[in-house]
Amino acid sequence: MSGHSVTEPSNRQKWISGLLVITYAVITIMPLLWIIATGFKSPEDAISYPPKVVFEPSVEGYVNLFTARTRVTPSMEETLPPPDTWYEQIARESGTVIVGPSRYGQRFLNSVIIGFGSTFLSIFFGTLAAYAFSRFRVPIKDDLLFFILSTRMMPPIAVAIPIFLMFRQLGLNDTHLGMILLYTAVNLSLSVWLLKGFIDEIPLEYEEAALIDGYTRFQAFYKVVLPQAATGIASTAIFCLIFAWNEYAFAVLLTSGTAQTAPPFIPTIIGVGGKDWPAVAAGATLFLIPVMIFTILLRKHLLRGITFGAVRK
Amino acid sequence: MAEVSLQNLSKSFGDQVALKDVNLTIPDGSFVVLLGPTGAGKTTTLRMIAGLDKPSSGMVLINGQDVANQSPAERNTAMVFQQYSLYPHLSVRQNLAFPLKSPMLRTPDNEITRKVDEVAEVLQISHKLDNKATELSGGEMQRVSIGRALVRSPQIYLMDEPLSSLDAKLRSDLRIELKRIQASLGATMLYVTHDQIEAMTMATHVGVLNQGKLVQFASPREIYENPVSVYAASRLGSPKINILPAELFPNAPNAATQIGLRPEHIRIGEGQAARVGRVERLGDQTRLHLKLGENDLITLTDAHTEFAKGDTLKIAPQSPLYFDVSGDRIQ
Numbered sequence: 246m247s248g249h250s251v252t253e254p255s256n257r258q259k260w261i262s263g264l265l266v267i268t269y270a271v272i273t274i275m276p277l278l279w280i281i282a283t284g285f286k287s288p289e290d291a292i293s294y295p296p297k298v299v300f301e302p303s304v305e306g307y308v309n310l311f312t313a314r315t316r317v318t319p320s321m322e323e324t325l326p327p328p329d330t331w332y333e334q335i336a337r338e339s340g341t342v343i344v345g346p347s348r349y350g351q352r353f354l355n356s357v358i359i360g361f362g363s364t365f366l367s368i369f370f371g372t373l374a375a376y377a378f379s380r381f382r383v384p385i386k387d388d389l390l391f392f393i394l395s396t397r398m399m400p401p402i403a404v405a406i407p408i409f410l411m412f413r414q415l416g417l418n419d420t421h422l423g424m425i426l427l428y429t430a431v432n433l434s435l436s437v438w439l440l441k442g443f444i445d446e447i448p449l450e451y452e453e454a455a456l457i458d459g460y461t462r463f464q465a466f467y468k469v470v471l472p473q474a475a476t477g478i479a480s481t482a483i484f485c486l487i488f489a490w491n492e493y494a495f496a497v498l499l500t501s502g503t504a505q506t507a508p509p510f511i512p513t514i515i516g517v518g519g520k521d522w523p524a525v526a527a528g529a530t531l532f533l534i535p536v537m538i539f540t541i542l543l544r545k546h547l548l549r550g551i552t553f554g555a556v557r558k
Numbered sequence: 559m560a561e562v563s564l565q566n567l568s569k570s571f572g573d574q575v576a577l578k579d580v581n582l583t584i585p586d587g588s589f590v591v592l593l594g595p596t597g598a599g600k601t602t603t604l605r606m607i608a609g610l611d612k613p614s615s616g617m618v619l620i621n622g623q624d625v626a627n628q629s630p631a632e633r634n635t636a637m638v639f640q641q642y643s644l645y646p647h648l649s650v651r652q653n654l655a656f657p658l659k660s661p662m663l664r665t666p667d668n669e670i671t672r673k674v675d676e677v678a679e680v681l682q683i684s685h686k687l688d689n690k691a692t693e694l695s696g697g698e699m700q701r702v703s704i705g706r707a708l709v710r711s712p713q714i715y716l717m718d719e720p721l722s723s724l725d726a727k728l729r730s731d732l733r734i735e736l737k738r739i740q741a742s743l744g745a746t747m748l749y750v751t752h753d754q755i756e757a758m759t760m761a762t763h764v765g766v767l768n769q770g771k772l773v774q775f776a777s778p779r780e781i782y783e784n785p786v787s788v789y790a791a792s793r794l795g796s797p798k799i800n801i802l803p804a805e806l807f808p809n810a811p812n813a814a815t816q817i818g819l820r821p822e823h824i825r826i827g828e829g830q831a832a833r834v835g836r837v838e839r840l841g842d843q844t845r846l847h848l849k850l851g852e853n854d855l856i857t858l859t860d861a862h863t864e865f866a867k868g869d870t871l872k873i874a875p876q877s878p879l880y881f882d883v884s885g886d887r888i889q
Binding site (some may be wrong): 449450452453454455456457458459460461463471472473475 | 562609610629630631634635636637639645646647656658660661662663795798866
């Protein structure tokens with residue numbers, strides 16, 4: 246017998262699992278690195294074959310992402326005054342002139358409003374519903390829970406046409422409110438089910454103690470249940486945000502201007518002045534950042550176990 | 559503080575009867591202990607007084623007022639749960655201050671600090687006030703839980719086996735401390751336990767529950783000396799009362815089928831012959847485990863007894879208790 250226990254993995258097991266994890270991490274992170282690198286390449290480097298791993302970094306992609314430009318002939322260019330900003334300079338070098346800001350900033354802001362708005366609503370209604378399902382005797386509770394789950398059994402896009410028609414009737418096409426409501430509706434089933442699981446695990450004794458300590462049911466929920474459900478709320482919020490943030494199909498179908506989010510906008514960048522892959526890559530890179538920050542901020546809540554130990558089982 | 563009275567209180571969970579027609583008055587300022595094994599209905603009684611469960615029938619009166627329509631907060635009771643249930647997201651200080659900050663009490667901040675410090679002092683947890691509730695040992699958690707009740711001045715304190723998870727030393731310290739606090743506050747206390755020493759030492763009244771029924775309600779001394787049934791007699795006393803067939807000794811009343819003998823109510827030196835099976839020397843006294851025919855019994859004798867295993871001695875009952883075939887006492 247080699248001297249390792251059942252619970253303690255052997256060195257060989259550690260090596261194998263380490264290798265698997267690293268392989269997986271490399272596979273997942275490669276496209277991401279590729280996108281980030283492409284954002285800093287020149288348009289020529291971006292499409293060169295074989296691909297360039299070492300290249301001269303350029304912020305042209307980012308300049309192109311944030312600006313609307315028009316192509317000028319060399320003779321016209323000579324009549325223009327010299328460029329007065331660094332980004333004007335970069336645009337001139339590729340034979341274009343900046344005529345104004347692009348719509349990326351506004352699309353990005355739409356994504357933020359719609360993503361965080363629908364996440365907030367999904368969590369708000371989800372927590373209340375989950376608490377009710379967890380604590381109260383709701384008639385036909387099991388059927389209701391199954392019904393809520395069943396809305397997730399088909400791909401949401403299957404109902405795209407009825408939703409499109411409904412939105413047109415209600416004047417919700419291409420509005421922030423419409424997209425927030427739509428994403429909330431899709432996410433709510435997930436959030437009710439996830440949060441119910443978390444709230445079920447919070448012992449009833451805490452609320453009973455709070456009731457006796459002089460609090461109403463709602464205050465007990467707010468002061469005792471909610472802080473202990475923080476872990477569940479945080480992880481559910483991350484799932485909801487990631488869905489709403491990345492959603493593409495409905496965004497293409499239901500938004501075109503005012504409320505268009507970044508995902509359907511990013512591919513349209515490519516049309517401005519040839520195949521502008523660096524600008525697309527730059528748009529995608531920036532688009533990743535909010536979700537990353539959100540996840541990192543809520544990361545400590547993802548570590549389970551803060552509520553354990555205070556109730557003797 | 560208040561008088562709490564239960565009138566024909568019953569509670570069923572589905573087919574299961576947890577409490578049946580309990581009538582009980584907890585006088586103002588008394589320390590009432592409910593005794594009974596698991597499932598006797600002790601915790602159910604507390605929960606209905608607190609307002610956490612609704613009675614199936616019957617009434618709870620606090621100071622003569624029916625509280626059926628009052629929320630737990632409005633009833634103004636303090637409860638210590640068997641599971642300590644501290645709020646895990648709060649510090650010890652915040653846990654103790656929690657009831658004082660409630661919308662029912664709205665205590666000013668300096669008053670909160672004073673009361674929390676005072677209670678922490680009594681329960682010897684002052685040095686842990688800034689710890690998270692989850693960073694305490696089991697005994698400390700239970701003390702904080704008791705403290706959360708003691709910071710208030712409720713109508714009645716309800717305690718559900720508050721000392722059961724503590725070690726012996728702390729338990730006996732806190733037993734004395736709780737009794738002292740209760741007496742000095744003049745607090746009304748309803749206390750659930752299955753520890754008969756707690757019942758004997760702390761209670762002004764003991765209620766004995768058996769399968770949801772209150773079988774006897776009296777002072778601990780009265781229950782010890784005058785139990786109404788075999789069941790009530792077996793609740794108090796350590797070692798337990800010896801229950802033997804009545805015909806083992808002469809002079810039993812006609813209807814008696816069982817005789818109850820407290821260990822100290824056995825006279826040694828005359829009567830029936832019994833064999834010594836085991837000798838337990840406790841220091842201040844000695845327990846003799848005897849065999850009388852087919853029956854085992856325990857008696858007490860002085861610390862320096864000469865009896866040893868295998869000896870034969872003669873025993874006779876002294877102030878015996880007789881019970882009929884259904885276990886009821888024959889006076």
